[in-house]
Amino acid sequence: MVGGGQLARMTHEAGIPLGIRFKLLSDTPQDSAAQVVSDVVIGDYRDLATLREFARGCDVITFDHEHVPTEHLRALEADGIPVRPGPDALVHAQDKGVMRAKLDALGAPCPRHRIVKDPQDVAAFAEEGDGFPVILKTVRGGYDGKGVWFVRSAADAAEPFKAGVPVLAEEKVDFVRELAANVVRSPHGQAVAYPVVESQQVDGVCDTVIAPAPDLSEELAGRAQELALRIADELGVVGHLAVELFETVDGRILVNELAMRPHNSGHWTQDGAVTSQFANHVRAVLDLPLGDPRPRAKWTVMANVLGGDYPDMYQAYLHCMARDPQLKIHMYGKDVKPGRKVGHVNTYGDDLADVLDRARHAAAYLRGTITE
Amino acid sequence: MVGGGQLARMTHEAGIPLGIRFKLLSDTPQDSAAQVVSDVVIGDYRDLATLREFARGCDVITFDHEHVPTEHLRALEADGIPVRPGPDALVHAQDKGVMRAKLDALGAPCPRHRIVKDPQDVAAFAEEGDGFPVILKTVRGGYDGKGVWFVRSAADAAEPFKAGVPVLAEEKVDFVRELAANVVRSPHGQAVAYPVVESQQVDGVCDTVIAPAPDLSEELAGRAQELALRIADELGVVGHLAVELFETVDGRILVNELAMRPHNSGHWTQDGAVTSQFANHVRAVLDLPLGDPRPRAKWTVMANVLGGDYPDMYQAYLHCMARDPQLKIHMYGKDVKPGRKVGHVNTYGDDLADVLDRARHAAAYLRGTITE
Incomplete structure (x- = not known):
C-alpha cells in the first residue's frame, strides 16, 4: 500500500486475520501506518524510481490516498505490477474535471457544473443558472474542504485561479x-x-x-x-x-x-x-x-x-x-x-x-x- | 510482548485501534507475530540479558506463552519493569503442582490429585481412589496434550518420570x-x-x-x-x-x-x-x-x-x-x-x-x- 496514513494503518489491521503480507511505502517512519507495519519502505511516492523499487515483490499495489501521479501508475502497470484501482479508474478520483465529464457521459446525476477560466467566466457560469453563490474547486489536490471555495461574487473568485490548476465551477446545491x-x-x-x-x-x-x-x-x-x-x-x-x-x-x-x-x-x-x-x-x-x-x-x-x-x-x-x-x-x-x-x-x-x-x-x- | 506466536499477532491487531506501540520479542523473524509487527527484537526469551535489553523502554511486559523462567521475571521486576501477569501469579500457570496446591488452599474444586514420585506411588494413588486409569502430568512444560499421559497400570507409568520433572497424578474425571x-x-x-x-x-x-x-x-x-x-x-x-x-x-x-x-x-x-x-x-x-x-x-x-x-x-x-x-x-x-x-x-x-x-x-x- 502506498501512503502511511490511518487508512493504511487500518487496512493492515484488517489484513492480519486474512494472513496478508502487507508492505508499506511511507513518507516517514513516524507516519500512522508505519508505526504498526513490519515491512515498511520510507520514500517519496512522487518519485518513480522509489515506487518501482517498492513495487518489486508485491503481488498488487493499492493506495492510502489518491496523490500518486497517473503516469507513475501507468509505468508500474507497464512493469507488470497490478495496480488496483488502476490509473484509468483512479483518475476519476484524482481529477474532478475528468470525474464530472465521465459522470455526465454516464448520465449520473450531478450538480450543474463546468470548467471556468477566470472570475469573469465564474460570473457567466452563475448567470447561466440561479446566480451566486457558486462553488469553485481546483480539479486536483483538494480534500477535507481544502481546494474548495464558496464564492459570492466575481470579485470573490480570484483566489482559486492562482494555483494554475483548472478550476471547476459547481452550483451551490440546496x-x-x-x-x-x-x-x-x-x-x-x-x-x-x-x-x-x-x-x-x-x-x-x-x-x-x-x-x-x-x-x-x-x-x-x-x-x-x-x-x-x-x-x-x-x-x-x-x-x-x-x-x-x-x-x-x-x-x-x-x-x-x-x-x-x-x-x-x-x-x-x-x-x-x-x-x-x-x-x-x-x-x-x-x-x-x-x-x-x-x-x-x-x-x-x-x-x-x-x-x-x-x-x-x-x-x-x-x-x-x-x-x-x-x-x-x-x-x-x-x-x-x-x-x-x-x-x-x-x-x-x-x-x-x-x-x-x-x-x-x-x-x-x-x-x-x-x-x- | 514476549513470544512471537499467534496470540501476540492477534494482540497486536487488537492494540492498533487503541493506539498502542507494540514491541515484540520473537525467536525468529518468521514467527507469526513478527510478520506483522513494526518493532521486533529477535532473541531468546530464556536469556536474561536479552530480556533486559528488550524490556528497556517498555512501559509494561506481557506474554504470548508461559515459558519465561520465573527468576527472569523477578529480575525484570527488580529492574523496575512492570511484568503483567507478575511472576507470583504466573507461576500458577507455569507449574501444575503449585497451581493445585494453591487451588486446594482456596477451596477451589479440583480433581483428586497429588504429586507422585514413581510408578509404585502412582499405583498407591490409584488405590486411594477408584483405581486406574490415572492421569499423569509433568508439572512444567506441557501444552496441547504434550506432557500428559493416560495411564492404565503401574507398568504403564514409567515414561512421565524420565524427564526428571515432578509428576502430578490426577483422577480420571467422569x-x-x-x-x-x-x-x-x-x-x-x-x-x-x-x-x-x-x-x-x-x-x-x-x-x-x-x-x-x-x-x-x-x-x-x-x-x-x-x-x-x-x-x-x-x-x-x-x-x-x-x-x-x-x-x-x-x-x-x-x-x-x-x-x-x-x-x-x-x-x-x-x-x-x-x-x-x-x-x-x-x-x-x-x-x-x-x-x-x-x-x-x-x-x-x-x-x-x-x-x-x-x-x-x-x-x-x-x-x-x-x-x-x-x-x-x-x-x-x-x-x-x-x-x-x-x-x-x-x-x-x-x-x-x-x-x-x-x-x-x-x-x-x-x-x-x-x-x-
Whole structure:
C-alpha cells in the first residue's frame, strides 16, 4: 500500500486475520501506518524510481490516498505490477474535471457544473443558472474542504485561479443532507454495497456518520446503491469506492465526490458491519471473494476525533473508556494538533439517540470541547 | 510482548485501534507475530540479558506463552519493569503442582490429585481412589496434550518420570464436557467475565468452542464465572485468565487447567463479543478501563484450522470465503504442517446448528479432510 496514513494503518489491521503480507511505502517512519507495519519502505511516492523499487515483490499495489501521479501508475502497470484501482479508474478520483465529464457521459446525476477560466467566466457560469453563490474547486489536490471555495461574487473568485490548476465551477446545491453510498468491487466483477449512510460535516470536515441514513426511503437508498455500483462498474474500479452524495430538497440525489480507497464514511463498518470496508478493500485488490457488507446492529454511529488545544489526550482516553465500556476507540498514533483527525469512535445499538449521544460525547470529550 | 506466536499477532491487531506501540520479542523473524509487527527484537526469551535489553523502554511486559523462567521475571521486576501477569501469579500457570496446591488452599474444586514420585506411588494413588486409569502430568512444560499421559497400570507409568520433572497424578474425571470460564483483571482490581463456553477437544487439542455453552444452567454458569473471578483475584492475575473446567456427570465443575494470557477458548470473542479477549488483555496490562465482555450474537462458534496433508491452503481459502461471505477467517501466517494450528474461523448467528455447521465445514475444508 502506498501512503502511511490511518487508512493504511487500518487496512493492515484488517489484513492480519486474512494472513496478508502487507508492505508499506511511507513518507516517514513516524507516519500512522508505519508505526504498526513490519515491512515498511520510507520514500517519496512522487518519485518513480522509489515506487518501482517498492513495487518489486508485491503481488498488487493499492493506495492510502489518491496523490500518486497517473503516469507513475501507468509505468508500474507497464512493469507488470497490478495496480488496483488502476490509473484509468483512479483518475476519476484524482481529477474532478475528468470525474464530472465521465459522470455526465454516464448520465449520473450531478450538480450543474463546468470548467471556468477566470472570475469573469465564474460570473457567466452563475448567470447561466440561479446566480451566486457558486462553488469553485481546483480539479486536483483538494480534500477535507481544502481546494474548495464558496464564492459570492466575481470579485470573490480570484483566489482559486492562482494555483494554475483548472478550476471547476459547481452550483451551490440546496441539499437537506449529505449521504454516502459505499461499494467494493473485485477485478472479476463481484461487488457488494454497504447500507447508504448519512454524513454530517462541520467546517468542511466529516464529523459524524450515521449508518444506515435515518428516514431514507428504501427507493432512494436503492437508487443510491445502484448508482454507486454502476459507477464502480463503468469506471472499472477495483477496491472500495465511496460515492459522496447530496440529497436535495426536492428528493433527488446528486454526486458530490468520488473516493477510490477506504473512506471516512465507511469507518463505521469496522464495528458495525459483518465485513469492514478495510477487509473488503483488501479482499478486492487481491481478487479474493468479498465479505458480507450487511450491518450487525440496528444503528452504528462514527464520530471523528479531532485534535484540540491540549496535546495529551490520555486522561480523556481513560475517561471515555471508563464511562462507556461499549465504546470502540480507533486511534491513529498521530500527534495531536488542533483540528487534525487523530482518531474516531464507533458506537452501536438499537436506540439511535443514545448511540449518537455516546459517539458525540466521546469525540467531544477527547477533543477537549467538553469536560463532563 | 514476549513470544512471537499467534496470540501476540492477534494482540497486536487488537492494540492498533487503541493506539498502542507494540514491541515484540520473537525467536525468529518468521514467527507469526513478527510478520506483522513494526518493532521486533529477535532473541531468546530464556536469556536474561536479552530480556533486559528488550524490556528497556517498555512501559509494561506481557506474554504470548508461559515459558519465561520465573527468576527472569523477578529480575525484570527488580529492574523496575512492570511484568503483567507478575511472576507470583504466573507461576500458577507455569507449574501444575503449585497451581493445585494453591487451588486446594482456596477451596477451589479440583480433581483428586497429588504429586507422585514413581510408578509404585502412582499405583498407591490409584488405590486411594477408584483405581486406574490415572492421569499423569509433568508439572512444567506441557501444552496441547504434550506432557500428559493416560495411564492404565503401574507398568504403564514409567515414561512421565524420565524427564526428571515432578509428576502430578490426577483422577480420571467422569465429565460430560469441558467448559472454560474466561475473565480479565486489571492491576487496580477491575475485572470482567466472558460468558462460559464449551470447549470440544480432539486428540487433546482444542477443536471447537461454542459460546455460550449450550444448555448450561444459569446457576452453574454463574458459579464458574465467580470461581474464575475469585481465582484471578486471589492469585493477583493481571490480564486474561482462562480457567479450563470439567463439567462432571453429577453436575459439579472442577478446575482442569489455568492459562494467564489470551487463550484458544477466547478466540470467539474477536467476532462474537463487544470487546475481544485480546483488546481486554491489552487494556488490563496497561491498566486501562476494561471493555464490555458481552456477546454480540446469540451463538458464536470458533473452530481451529489445523494443517493437513497439502501445504498450500490457498484454493481452500478462496472456496471458504466464496461459500460463506459471513465467515470470519483468522490465519496465523504459519507454514502448513499436518496437525499444526495455522488459523481459526469464527461464525455467529441465531441458529446454533447452522453456526456450528458453517464453522466445522470451513475448518475441515481448509484442512483438506473434506472437499465439498
